Amino acid sequence: MAATSKGSRKGTMNGLPDWGLLLGSVLVYLFLYAPIAVLILFSFNSTRSTQVWSGFSFEWYGQLLADPTILQAFRTSLTVGVIATLIATVIGTMTALALSRHRFRGQSVADTAIYAATVMPEIVVGVSLLVFFVAVRIDLGITTIVIAHVAFTISFVTIVVRARLAGMDRSVEEAAQDLGASPVQTFFRVTLPLILPGVMAGGLLAFTLSFDDFVITYFISGVGSSTLPLKIYSMIKFGVSPVINALSTVVLVATLFLIFGGSRLLVRKDNT
Amino acid sequence: MEDRQIRERPARAEAAGRGVAVRLAGITKRFGDFVAVDDLNLDIYEGEFFSLLGPSGCGKTTTLRMIAGFEEPSQGEISVAGEQVQGVPPYRRPVNTVFQSYAIFPHLNVFDNVAFGLRRAKTPKDEVASRVADACEMVQLAGFEKRKPGMLSGGQQQRVALARALVNRPKVLLLDEPLGALDLKLRKEMQLELKSLQEEVGITFVYVTHDQEEALTMSDRIAVMNEGKVQQLAGPTTLYETPANRFVAGFIGQTNVFSGTVEAADGERTTLRTREGLRVEAVARDQASPKEGEEVHAAVRPEKVRFGGSGDNVSAAEVKQVVYLGASTQYIVELEGGGKLVLYQQNAFDATGPLEGDGVSVSWDAQNCLVLGG
Ligand SMILES: Nc1ncnc2c1ncn2[C@@H]1O[C@H](COP(=O)(O)OP(=O)(O)OP(=O)(O)O)[C@@H](O)[C@H]1O
Numbered sequence: 001m002a003a004t005s006k007g008s009r010k011g012t013m014n015g016l017p018d019w020g021l022l023l024g025s026v027l028v029y030l031f032l033y034a035p036i037a038v039l040i041l042f043s044f045n046s047t048r049s050t051q052v053w054s055g056f057s058f059e060w061y062g063q064l065l066a067d068p069t070i071l072q073a074f075r076t077s078l079t080v081g082v083i084a085t086l087i088a089t090v091i092g093t094m095t096a097l098a099l100s101r102h103r104f105r106g107q108s109v110a111d112t113a114i115y116a117a118t119v120m121p122e123i124v125v126g127v128s129l130l131v132f133f134v135a136v137r138i139d140l141g142i143t144t145i146v147i148a149h150v151a152f153t154i155s156f157v158t159i160v161v162r163a164r165l166a167g168m169d170r171s172v173e174e175a176a177q178d179l180g181a182s183p184v185q186t187f188f189r190v191t192l193p194l195i196l197p198g199v200m201a202g203g204l205l206a207f208t209l210s211f212d213d214f215v216i217t218y219f220i221s222g223v224g225s226s227t228l229p230l231k232i233y234s235m236i237k238f239g240v241s242p243v244i245n246a247l248s249t250v251v252l253v254a255t256l257f258l259i260f261g262g263s264r265l266l267v268r269k270d271n272t
Numbered sequence: 273m274e275d276r277q278i279r280e281r282p283a284r285a286e287a288a289g290r291g292v293a294v295r296l297a298g299i300t301k302r303f304g305d306f307v308a309v310d311d312l313n314l315d316i317y318e319g320e321f322f323s324l325l326g327p328s329g330c331g332k333t334t335t336l337r338m339i340a341g342f343e344e345p346s347q348g349e350i351s352v353a354g355e356q357v358q359g360v361p362p363y364r365r366p367v368n369t370v371f372q373s374y375a376i377f378p379h380l381n382v383f384d385n386v387a388f389g390l391r392r393a394k395t396p397k398d399e400v401a402s403r404v405a406d407a408c409e410m411v412q413l414a415g416f417e418k419r420k421p422g423m424l425s426g427g428q429q430q431r432v433a434l435a436r437a438l439v440n441r442p443k444v445l446l447l448d449e450p451l452g453a454l455d456l457k458l459r460k461e462m463q464l465e466l467k468s469l470q471e472e473v474g475i476t477f478v479y480v481t482h483d484q485e486e487a488l489t490m491s492d493r494i495a496v497m498n499e500g501k502v503q504q505l506a507g508p509t510t511l512y513e514t515p516a517n518r519f520v521a522g523f524i525g526q527t528n529v530f531s532g533t534v535e536a537a538d539g540e541r542t543t544l545r546t547r548e549g550l551r552v553e554a555v556a557r558d559q560a561s562p563k564e565g566e567e568v569h570a571a572v573r574p575e576k577v578r579f580g581g582s583g584d585n586v587s588a589a590e591v592k593q594v595v596y597l598g599a600s601t602q603y604i605v606e607l608e609g610g611g612k613l614v615l616y617q618q619n620a621f622d623a624t625g626p627l628e629g630d631g632v633s634v635s636w637d638a639q640n641c642l643v644l645g646g
């Protein structure tokens with residue numbers, strides 16, 4: 001303890017001077033955020049260049065809105081996101097309830113499987129889903145995208161809702177039943193309102209994941225239907241244009257907005 | 273010899289010939305191999321303030337939960353208001369519970385909390401409003417209807433829990449240590465309030481507590497439990513004056529216990545000699561009828577031992593400790609024959625008792641020294 005504080009007072013730790021650490025951290029942040037900052041900046045450039053700044057304009061955002069294929073991709077992403085989120089939130093919440101309310105054999109396996117699903121390599125999920133859809137002969141398209149997105153977002157919803165359930169006092173559910181509420185009434189009048197912040201946060205997370213997903217969707221989207229990330233990828237194949245910058249900026253802002261909203265929900269206190 | 277009949281506050285319910293509100297017949301509850309409640313037989317009468325009293329883990333909550341329907345008994349039958357409730361879910365039983373943790377709905381305000389049960393019963397809107405208002409009035413929460421539970425003190429939350437249950441006018445109200453979380457002063461206040469409330473509404477209360485003083489203060493009858501079994505079922509005075517066994521004697525109030533061998537037994541009158549050689553004159557009531565040579569325990573309450581005087585038991589002693597308690601003083605004395613004794617003296621007019629180290633004589637009557645069964 002004494003040695004550590006002495007070490008830091010002298011400005012060294014493991015022989016690195018403080019300014020060295022500082023410089024290192026600054027470089028890390030630059031590396032993380034500078035490309036994104038540049039991307040956003042050049043989405044407002046007034047010429048086609050994505051390297052030379054020549055003035056501010058909304059030109060590329062205008063083009064973005066004028067391109068029907070982009071709007072179509074946006075609509076696809078939105079549709080997939082909303083449907084997949086609704087399904088995943090319902091199933092994920094039910095899974096969370098089942099896992100936290102019942103003791104059964106193989107529970108720890110079931111628990112681990114939920115967590116494992118969140119770190120499953122996307123390429124594996126993508127390939128396996130593709131093989132599956134081909135095997136059961138479902139035509140690739142918007143349906144398969146929705147199914148795939150439901151599949152990989154459920155576990156995230158489950159984890160978020162479970163965290164909320166763990167912090168809930170179960171005696172209020174008994175109190176509800178004691179006061180004449182049937183199990184169904186108890187769920188909708190007491191349990192659901194109390195876990196709602198967790199359910200909504202889980203839903204927002206699911207939507208964000210669905211909206212941003214590239215790898216899995218790439219495998220199972222088929223030819224006709226492409227989501228926004230797939231659209232960006234295909235546009236880049238025809239050369240870099242500031243329209244891509246503009247589109248990426250829109251996706252980024254939307255994502256940040258949802259994530260921020262989700263975390264606000266999670267820390268919100270009980271309606272007081 | 274005066275007639276030492278115990279004068280119990282008449283058990284109102286029994287006296288009025290009222291019906292049985294809750295009947296537990298041969299109730300046993302096992303959790304795996306563990307027996308939490310062991311062959312419980314109880315009749316709780318309508319309008320009675322009935323307490324389940326016992327140390328932590330003796331099965332009080334489990335018993336209450338079986339009446340409420342949150343646990344099914346492993347054996348035996350429960351009826352509420354004459355109807356068997358086997359397999360009836362909690363939301364269809366004519367009982368309501370005040371939970372130890374209150375279990376107030378945190379997302380609803382006081383009004384909606386109290387109205388919860390009425391709304392489930394599809395009570396008309398204006399009736400809900402008036403009954404909730406009455407209930408809030410009754411527990412002195414009028415004006416708090418719009419508050420969220422997070423903005424209430426512990427005592428106020430306790431009142432919400434009470435109002436929320438009482439507003440449904442259940443046949444039986446189950447209360448699981450409802451005052452456990454309150455500080456001593458508020459506790460005492462609420463005890464009296466609860467008691468008068470119960471008399472006012474006339475609902476049967478089944479009250480769980482591990483606080484003997486609380487049980488004595490409030491109850492018409494008390495079932496003292498230990499390790500899942502009822503040790504004694506009686507009114508407060510009987511419990512205190514004639515405990516059925518050593519456990520009850522030790523659990524209700526303070527007591528001095530003598531353990532020894534019976535030297536002579538003549539009807540009620542029993543003489544025993546302790547291991548230290550002290551001769552103790554005692555009486556054996558109902559349950560216990562000791563034989564000569566038997567090992568028994570006899571108990572005398574601290575306030576029934578006096579300094580000086582004469583009686584069936586007189587012994588020289590040395591004062592070891594003096595503890596001033598305000599209204600009374602507690603003395604611990606060492607008897608000449610060996611063994612310690614606790615006694616209380618009221619500080620009625622002057623507080624001049626013996627001091628530590630003083631040699632004194634103490635005495636107590638055989639009447640008050642009870643041979644304990646079990
Ligand atoms: N669901 C359960 N599973 C296993 N054992 C249980 C369960 N519920 C209660 N018990 C056990 O049964 C015994 C009685 O529990 P109970 O809650 O009825 O005690 P209590 O008299 O209410 O005690 P306290 O005054 O501490 O609340 C305890 O030993 C407890 O560990």
Ligand SMILES: [Mg+2]
Nearest residue numbers: 332333334448
């Ligand atoms: Mg308990």
